Amino acid sequence: MNLAIRDIRYHRGRFILTSIGLGLLLGVVMSMGGIYRGLFADALAVLNATQADLWVVQQDTNGPFAENSRLPEDIRYRIASVPGVAQASPLSFQTIQIERQGKPFRFYLIGYDLNGFGGPPVITAGRNIRQKHYEMVAAKAMNMELGQKIHLGLHDYTVVGITGKMVSSSGDPAAYVSLADAQDIQFKKDNNAIRNDRARIAAKVNEIQIISPAQAGFLNQNITGITESTHIVNTVVARLAPGANLPDVQDRIQRWNHFRAISNEEQTHILTKGMIEKAKMQLGLFRIILLVISAVIISLIIYTSTIDKIRVIATLKLIGSQNRVIVGMILQQSLLMGVIAYGIGYGLISLTYEKFPRRIVLEPIDMQLLFLIVIVICTIASFVGIRKALKVEPAEALGG
Amino acid sequence: MYSIEVDKLTKIYGKGETAVKAIVDASLQVRPGELVAILGPSGSGKTTLLTAIGLINEPTHGKVILDGAVVADEGWLPGLDLKRIRREKLGFIFQAHNLIPFLTAIENVMIALEINHLTRTEAKSRATELLASLNLGHRLNNYPSALSGGEAQRVAIARALANRPKVILADEPTAALDTDNGKNVMSLLKKLAVENHSAILVVTHDHRMVEGFDRIFEVRDGVIVQETQRDV
Incomplete structure (x- = not known):
């Protein structure tokens, strides 16, 4: 019993x-x-979805997740030409907070090269981004419908696809746009800011006594062009060719290009040991x-x-x-x-x-x-x- | 042969100056089929005597013989399995029936049988038979909380009888019952003593119930002061 x-x-x-x-x-x-x-x-969602072997970031930083990192977009070509690198692709990351239905809504915006890699890993509804501008793929957790528009920066973006459980390391749902759009949203100034900057640069250049007005005009144009450029990225990710030696490639990038090349393993360590x-x-x-x-x-x-x-x-x-x-x-x-x-x-x-x-x-x-x-x-x-x-x-x- | 033999049993609690003699040089014998009472006021040592006979409380001095086997001689005999002897030779009936509240009437009887290694089927069959013989056939599946005081005490008696013990020890079995139920329990014990040929030793201070006993031992301050043979 x-x-x-x-x-x-x-x-x-x-x-x-x-x-x-x-x-x-x-x-x-x-x-x-x-x-x-x-x-x-x-913490590892974006890292794993990107499937990169190397994360090239600004020298002496732990970017792009743990620290800010800014690189010119065109270094992708220099990275791609390093022996052992099979593919390089620029990425941009930013956290955005907007008002939605009267409540603050945070999400993580990822810009990627449509011809490169680092885009949404899966599409669960709709399609991937096909146009260079104004299309977006949103994570399911953003609770957005296909065709729904969202206003970011100076433009509206249409949700064309839904991806899975993509989030930032702090848990905000992720959205993907083209790299050009991400750069516009992050760096493009509004017209008033552009006018003010141009006037400030012109005033400074005109103060220079040793150059002629024609030279000043030329200099003014070039400085303005540099300050208004949005061709900046947070990281360039790279995949290695089969048989390539990771430490050698890292060393080459760090020694000759003056950037930090973080391996996937190191990036995992930064994210898991440092951040969480x-x-x-x-x-x-x-x-x-x-x-x-x-x-x-x-x-x-x-x-x-x-x-x-x-x-x-x-x-x-x-x-x-x-x-x-x-x-x-x-x-x-x-x-x-x-x-x-x-x-x-x-x-x-x-x-x-x-x-x-x-x-x-x-x-x-x-x-x-x-x-x-x-x-x-x-x-x-x-x-x-x-x-x-x-x-x-x-x-x-x-x-x- | 006696079922119970106690020879000069003494129980002392504590040592030195604080020692208390609960029982001093008590001797008694109970034959099979006999219903015997130990009568005395509270604190007289009657329960101590019962617990020493029931292998619960080790005697300090003296001898206890149960069913012809010595179990205590200046303390328990070494190597004795007291639990096994209690299980096989003794049955206990308590003042407050002590039925297990979460077992039904039949399960309360079956547990004593299963503890004694009977199979579930055998235990169920014997428990049903026993309870029916005590007019509790209609109460088999009732919990103790649903039984009257008299019924609960009869289930407790059935449990005590389950393993057909040679000796039944009862501690104030009628104290929690009214006079009628108390008398019923006493006549039931008398009947069982005769039918089962068991020696039944009852501790009581209830003078209302003395009529049914074959013999009465009166205990005062730890000493058996009188033995009365009754003609019943």
């Missing part, structure tokens, strides 16, 4: 409520793990605290439940029951509670994880590990009850 099941069946209301409470707590622990994994997935390390530690600590709380709660429940059964245990001992029957009853109850609570937590998180504002990634290995931890916690927690039960004297069954 299974006494644990009989007891649970008799006190099912109390047991179910306790399990639900514990399940909610374990659900939070699972969500913490999911957020932790989600941070990684978010503290968040990771915070979540890890929070998980540990929640698990300790769960352990304390389970211990208290089992202990209280054992105290409630002192007379039952004493009676069982008096009628000759072996200790393993009593130990089994307490241990099984503790484990059952843990397993049911885990199931409730898992069910809850499985039903709700897609509704979280940030990505929750439920890795099977994390779930299995948590299950194992719950089993260990329940086993250890049951020891307090078992210890109490083993100390109960059969004589306690006597008396009124």
Whole structure:
């Protein structure tokens, strides 16, 4: 006869409520793990989707994700000509915040060369960008319809395609436009700003006494051309030719072109160790605290439940029951509670994880590990009850 | 042969100046089929005597023999499996029935049988039979909370009888019952003692119930002061 099941069946209301409470707590622990994994997935989403071997950025920076990096667009040709480089493509990144339906809405805009790589990895609806201007592919999380327009900078952009779960390292949904459009949005000034800049440059050039008015006009035109140029990118990504030696290519780019060439592995390290390390530690600590709380709660429940059964245990001992029957009853109850609570937590998180504002990634290995931890916690927690039960004297069954 | 033999049993709690003699030089014998009472006021040591006979409380001195086998002689005999002896030879009836609240009436009886290694089918069959013989056939699947005091005590008696013990020890079995139910329980115990040929030793301070006993041992301050043979 299974006494644990009989007891649970008799006190099912109390047991179910306790399990639900514990399940909610374990659900939070699972969500913490999911957020932790989600941070990684978010941080590496663009990096992985780009499938580059090298990220060429401004010298002495950790760009383009961790630090600002600005490069002239035309260095793509110099990078492409480095021995060992098969393909080079410029990319631009910027975070944009606009008003949408009366609320602030942030997203991450990626500009890419339509003939290069680094564009949307998948198209789940609509099509990819075909025109050089005014078309956009938005991530699903942006909640935009095909054909919907969005005003950015000086122009309207039409959503022609939807991509998957692309986000920035801070979790903002991503949108793709052509590199030219991204540069316009990021760097093109409005007409008033252009007029003011031109007047300021002309005034400065005209102050130079040693040049003629014709030379001043020529100089003015060139300086204006440079300051109004939008041909700037944040990084040039490169893919290596088969058999190319990565350190050699990196070294060549850094030595002769005075840029920093970051390998994909280094970029992963910058993103995961540098940018989300503290968040990771915070979540890890929070998980540990929640698990300790769960352990304390389970211990208290089992202990209280054992105290409630002192007379039952004493009676069982008096009628000759072996200790393993009593130990089994307490241990099984503790484990059952843990397993049911885990199931409730898992069910809850499985039903709700897609509704979280940030990505929750439920890795099977994390779930299995948590299950194992719950089993260990329940086993250890049951020891307090078992210890109490083993100390109960059969004589306690006597008396009124 | 006696089912219970106690010879000069002494139980002392504590040591030195704080030592308390709960039972001093108690001797008694109970034959199979006999219903015997240990009568005395609260604190007289009657429950201590019962627990020493029931292998719960180790005697300090003296001898206890159950069903012909010595179990205690100046303390428990070394190597004895007390739980096994309790399981196989003793049945216990308590003041407050002590039924397990989350088991039904039949399960409360079955648990005693399953602890004694009977199969589930055998246990169920014997428990059903026992409860039916105690007029509880219609209460098999009721939880203790749904039984009256008398019914619960009869289930407890069925549990005590389940393993057909040679010795039944009862601690104030009528204390929580009204007079009618108490008398019913006493006549049931008397009937079982005779039918099953069991020795039944009952601890009580309830003078209302003395009529049904074959013999009565009166205990005061840890000493058996009187033995009364009743003609029943």
